[in-house]
Amino acid sequence: MRAVLWAAVLLGTVGGVSLLPPAHLRFDSVDYKTTAVWIPPSNSSTLLYNVQWKIYGEPEWLNVDHCQGIEKPKCDLSEETSDVTEWYYARVQATTPAAKSPWVTSRRFSPRWDSEISPPLLRLNTTMKGIVARVKPPRAQVRKQHRDLFYKIYLIRENGEEEEFEMNCCFHKLCIKDVKRKARYCFQAQTILPLQARSSARSEVKCITVR
Known part of the structure; x- marks a missing residue:
C-alpha cells in the first residue's frame, strides 16, 4: 500500500485526482526587474508553488529560496537573472500536502533582449525663455x-506637426525657445538603445500652454 501511495505522489495523483501543473509560465521583465508569472491549474483549490531556475547550458536546476512553498502565482527573479548577458530558464511546480504536479518550464529568456525598456518620465514647465522639458531616466540598472x-523628445505643435530632439544620457533638460504666447505645445519622450537598435514606447502625451 505504501508503494502504491508513493507512486501516486510521484505522478501527482492522489485518490484518482490528478494535480495539474501550472500553465503559461513566462518571464515578465521591465527595466531588468524580472518576474516569473504563471496561471494556476484549473483544478486548483489551495496550492503552493515551488520555483527553480537555471542558466542556459547548465545541467542543474537551482531552487529560488524565497519562492519555495509560495501562494501567489509569481516569483521575483531579478537577482537570479542579474547577469544580462546570460540566457535563463525557470520552472514551477504546484504542490499540496499529498501531491506534487509535474514541472512546467518557461521558454528561454534573455534580460538584454527580452526585458522591456520604459520611456523616461517627462516634466514640463515654462520660463521667461520658453518651455523647459526634463526627463527622468529609467531605473539605474538600465543606465548601468x-x-x-x-532620449528622444517629440514636440507636437497645435497643427499636428512634430519636431524631434535628441538628448544624451547625461543631459536631461531641453529648452524650447521658439514658442508663441497662449499657444499649446505637447511632448512625448522615448528611451533609445542604439547598439541594440531598440527603443521604448513613447511616454504619455503631456501638454503645456505658454502664458
Missing part, C-alpha cells in the same frame, strides 16, 4: 547596462 543610451 546601457551607457550609450539617449
Whole structure:
C-alpha cells in the first residue's frame, strides 16, 4: 500500500485526482526587474508553488529560496537573472500536502533582449525663455547596462506637426525657445538603445500652454 501511495505522489495523483501543473509560465521583465508569472491549474483549490531556475547550458536546476512553498502565482527573479548577458530558464511546480504536479518550464529568456525598456518620465514647465522639458531616466540598472543610451523628445505643435530632439544620457533638460504666447505645445519622450537598435514606447502625451 505504501508503494502504491508513493507512486501516486510521484505522478501527482492522489485518490484518482490528478494535480495539474501550472500553465503559461513566462518571464515578465521591465527595466531588468524580472518576474516569473504563471496561471494556476484549473483544478486548483489551495496550492503552493515551488520555483527553480537555471542558466542556459547548465545541467542543474537551482531552487529560488524565497519562492519555495509560495501562494501567489509569481516569483521575483531579478537577482537570479542579474547577469544580462546570460540566457535563463525557470520552472514551477504546484504542490499540496499529498501531491506534487509535474514541472512546467518557461521558454528561454534573455534580460538584454527580452526585458522591456520604459520611456523616461517627462516634466514640463515654462520660463521667461520658453518651455523647459526634463526627463527622468529609467531605473539605474538600465543606465548601468546601457551607457550609450539617449532620449528622444517629440514636440507636437497645435497643427499636428512634430519636431524631434535628441538628448544624451547625461543631459536631461531641453529648452524650447521658439514658442508663441497662449499657444499649446505637447511632448512625448522615448528611451533609445542604439547598439541594440531598440527603443521604448513613447511616454504619455503631456501638454503645456505658454502664458
